[in-house]
Every structure is written in structure tokens, then in C-alpha cells.
Amino acid sequence: MFPLFKSGKNSGQVSVETLVAVFIVLIFFGIVLVQASIFGSSEVLAKETFEEQNSCLKFSHLISQVYTEGKGSHAEIYLDHNAQVYSNGSVVRVGDHFCYFIAKTIDANLVSGNIILDNNGVVGFSQ
Numbered sequence: 001m002f003p004l005f006k007s008g009k010n011s012g013q014v015s016v017e018t019l020v021a022v023f024i025v026l027i028f029f030g031i032v033l034v035q036a037s038i039f040g041s042s043e044v045l046a047k048e049t050f051e052e053q054n055s056c057l058k059f060s061h062l063i064s065q066v067y068t069e070g071k072g073s074h075a076e077i078y079l080d081h082n083a084q085v086y087s088n089g090s091v092v093r094v095g096d097h098f099c100y101f102i103a104k105t106i107d108a109n110l111v112s113g114n115i116i117l118d119n120n121g122v123v124g125f126s127q
Contacts, residue, residue: 052095055081059115060092060099066117067103074118083110085125 059077063085066075084093085108092099105123116126 049095049097052081053097055079055083056092056094056097056099059083059094060101062117063092063101063103063105063123066119067101067105067123069119071119071121074116076114076116078114079110079112081112083115084108085110 059079062075062077066073079094081094085091085105086093087105087107090101090103090105092101103123104121106125108125110125110127113127118124118126
């Protein structure tokens with residue numbers, strides 16, 4: 001007789017133990033799927049956070065560099081993310097990240113793309 005079925009009068013029915021075992025296996029696979037989806041979404045979030053922080057640091061460093069090189073200097077950078085420059089605190093904001101720079105600048109809201117920095121005594125930005 002096949003071990004998944006009870007012997008006797010009810011030979012066409014699946015045993016309770018078999019149903020419980022199948023149910024436990026399905027719950028296990030469900031838990032594995034949920035964990036995999038959580039891990040995948042946290043990996044994407046970590047990558048996005050790293051890219052924002054990287055853009056913030058590169059941009060703030062370039063602002064300081066253009067200012068340090070003196071009047072007439074300029075540079076170009078490609079920003080992957082929107083950025084805000086706050087002159088009163090010497091801060092660049094990209095996403096949720098804030099990076100400091102040493103320069104005299106103007107306030108600016110910049111969208112992602114090519115940004116040109118010019119130093120005319122004050123670092124200005126154009127797209």
C-alpha cells in the first residue's frame with residue numbers, strides 16, 4: 001500500500017499527517033520567499049544610499065577645489081541625483097545626505113545632469 005494513504009475503508013483519502021507535513025513545507029517556502037524579497041529590497045536601498053553619498057562627496061569636493069584654484073577656474077561634473085547647495089552653511093544636499101565644502105557660493109537647486117562650476121570670486125553653477 002502507498003504510504004501516503006491510510007489503509008482500510010478510507011483508502012482514497014490523504015492522512016492528516018500528510019496534510020500537516022505539506023502545510024509545514026508550504027509555510028517554510030513562504031518564509032523563505034518573504035526573506036528573499038526583504039533582502040533584495042534592502043540591497044537596492046543600500047546601493048541607492050551609497051550612490052547618493054558618493055555624489056554628495058564628489059560634488060562638495062569639486063566645489064572646494066574650484067574655489068581654491070582661484071578666479072577664472074572652472075570644472076564640469078555629471079550629477080546622477082538632484083542636489084541643493086546652501087551657501088549660508090556651506091552645505092551640499094543630495095537625497096538625505098549632507099556634505100560640507102569650503103567656498104563662497106550662491107544658493108542653487110540643481111537637477112541631475114551636467115553641471116558647470118565657475119569661480120568668479122564666488123562659485124556659480126550652470127547647467
